[in-house]
Amino acid sequence: MLMSPQARVARNSVVEPGVVLGAHVNIGPFCIISTGVVIGEGTVVGAYSVINGRTIIGRDNTIGQSSSIGEINQDLKYENESTCVVIGDRNHFGKNVTIHRGTIQGLSCTTIGNDNRLLNNVHIGHDCVVGNGTLVGGHSGLAGHVRLDDGAQVGFMCAIHQFCVLGAHAKIVDQSGVVQDVPPFVMAGGNHAKPAGINVNALAFLALDFEQQDFVLSLYSMLYQQSLSIDEVKVAVKALFSDYAIATVFERFWEHSARGIVR
The missing domain is CATH 1.20.1180 (Udp N-acetylglucosamine O-acyltransferase; Domain 2)
Structure with a gap:
């Protein structure tokens, strides 16, 4: 584990060897951070969250409690290939957010940009591309391969079909x-x-x-x-x-x- 001396990890959380934690990262209680995860400076991870797989998270993000990031996707073709999740800076994720890793049949990566806000119980499926400055309301889900361009807004309790594209600043x-x-x-x-x-x-x-x-x-x-x-x-x-x-x-x-x- 490569952990900045300014990072803080709750005593009852598990951070596996190979994890990289930047300065002022704060890992809350009862979290599991698995080998291969990189978390950038100033990011806060809420209690009971799980981050695994090849997941790279940028700076100054807030991840709500009981969230799951980098988990194995729900594509039946997935056979544990080395795919990833990449998240940018200054994003705010609510409680119980789930973000699944990509597939080799898709982009091999699920990507989220900067300054996005995902409210409670949002799901981002495999191979999604989320731009910058978007908003996804609580209990909404993006199926696999969805593209959400900059500034797009999704309301509460919405379902976005796989492979759909929501253009910039659509609502x-x-x-x-x-x-x-x-x-x-x-x-x-x-x-x-x-x-x-x-x-x-x-x-x-x-x-x-x-x-x-x-x-x-x-x-x-x-x-x-x-x-x-x-x-x-x-x-x-x-x-x-x-x-x-x-x-x-x-x-x-x-x-x-x-x-x-x-x-």
Whole structure:
């Protein structure tokens, strides 16, 4: 075990050989930290939590009690291959959060960026990619291979189907089931989720100038009010790419979207 002298581990927790703990890491009571885990400076791990596998956690994260990170995934094809979980900085995880390691059939890694907030009882399935500044409400789950782009919000008690993509600053309202992709800035809700306008309260939308906001609104109109095909909308985005910086989030969304969009 490589443990900074400034790290603190509760006397009744188990930290196995090979674990790396940075300065000011705080491991609460009755935790199990297994060989292969790296925890960065200032991260706090709540009581009764288990972190195992090849799991790398960055700086200044807060992990709520009874959480499980790096556990074997629920993919029946998984045969204990060396896959991983990588978590960035300044994330806040509530109680009973579960994050599963990736699969070699997928990305081999489940990835979470920076400044995300996962509330109590959230599940992040294998091979998910969570960007920066996202919010996932309590008792919600992301199935395997889900992509959550920067600033996306998922409400309470939501289920996101495997391989779905939620675009940047999209918003899923409480108690929704999402089975197709949700474009950037789009609000969607229901079971199955349907589009319900633009997330005009997103901080990223409010920060745009009028012309950029109008561009986002016009794309929503193309997708849902003008009966244009997705390919036609993609052409329109490419034509305006140099004029509107916000077009980059739509380009990124189309690169990964494969399930069709919510209708």
